[in-house]
Amino acid sequence: MRKRLPDTRDGATQKFQILARAEDGSTQEIEGYIQSGLYSDGRLGEIFVKVGKAGSTEALFDHWAIAVSVALQHGAPVEELMKKFTFTRFEPSGAVKSVEGIKRCTSPLDLVARWILSKYGKKEEVIAEDAA
Numbered sequence: 001m002r003k004r005l006p007d008t009r010d011g012a013t014q015k016f017q018i019l020a021r022a023e024d025g026s027t028q029e030i031e032g033y034i035q036s037g038l039y040s041d042g043r044l045g046e047i048f049v050k051v052g053k054a055g056s057t058e059a060l061f062d063h064w065a066i067a068v069s070v071a072l073q074h075g076a077p078v079e080e081l082m083k084k085f086t087f088t089r090f091e092p093s094g095a096v097k098s099v100e101g102i103k104r105c106t107s108p109l110d111l112v113a114r115w116i117l118s119k120y121g122k123k124e125e126v127i128a129e130d131a132a
Contacts, residue, residue, distance in 0.1 A: 020092035
């Protein structure tokens with residue numbers, strides 16, 4: 001059964017930048033934000049992902065975050081859910097700025113999943129910093 005979050009809740013916001021190589025060899029900086037919403041007992045109950053690229057990619061991240069949030073509200077374990085998205089490979093990928101403990105990502109979903117694991121996962125479940 002779905003357990004909805006209270007109207008007022010704690011959470012965190014993380015700004016990130018991915019320095020990705022463009023097709024012409026130049027470096028392109030993609031900015032975004034990860035936001036989390038917590039139950040009163042500190043469990044993760046929802047996420048929001050905003051990536052600075054307008055268009056269909058932005059909608060895809062919005063809907064992925066909604067699906068993950070609904071899964072969390074139905075009791076899906078954070079660790080099992082986020083491990084499914086670590087090291088997924090698609091553009092943009094590359095060096096990461098402004099996120100403690102994560103220097104590179106293989107996709108924005110990889111970055112989000114590893115950040116969530118670092119904040120809300122069991123400490124022994126955190127994915128090592130070796131994404132290339």
